[in-house]
Amino acid sequence: ELKVEQNPLFLSMQEGKNYTIYCNYSTTSDRLYWYRQDPGKSLESLFVLLSNGAVKQEGRLMASLDTKARLSTLHITAAVHDLSATYFCAVPPTGTASKLTFGTGTRLQVTL
């Protein structure tokens, strides 16, 4: 059974600081997704990582994937308040883009 773990579960950081969220998964998969969820809202797609060593960046967020270590990171650079949200990583079984298993989520709070 595929299991996905994220840490930390909760992260409070000051504006302007850098930090990294980690996502580990238990069985082989060839891709990983990152989503953002604002309180009471749905999931917004952030990144799709499709191969070992993949790195994608959008604004202050950068995601990477190491399929051998079964690890993905989401790095936040110079955080701003607008980044406050819950971030989920999600992993499908190998060879499919569906049946996602989600991590527990990391609730990010950026304070002034």
Added chain:
Amino acid sequence: DAGVTQSPTHLIKTRGQQVTLRCSPKSGHDTVSWYQQALGQGPQFIFQYYEEEERQRGNFPDRFSGHQFPNYSSELNVNALLLGDSALYLCASSLGQGGGTDTQYFGPGTRLTVL
């Protein structure tokens, strides 16, 4: 370009009742997946529909059933509601059943409360 839509937005039911939730996929998408998200947790996969058939299923009892129509829209039915069924139900659409690289796009969700 319309995104994924779901109805209703909110729903309150009592234990033992039955409920039907509806989803219209993003334009051009043919695959619909349903997820249940309990408060404070990540979404859990219920099942996926493609070509009007259930193709994959998560660890949910038979009380959870669904349907996909020729226009690719979908319904999720839950029978004999339990208190534990209270959650946000998310519909996600994508193109192609599996193996593709397409991201699943999520709808706004239906908040179900079971009293």
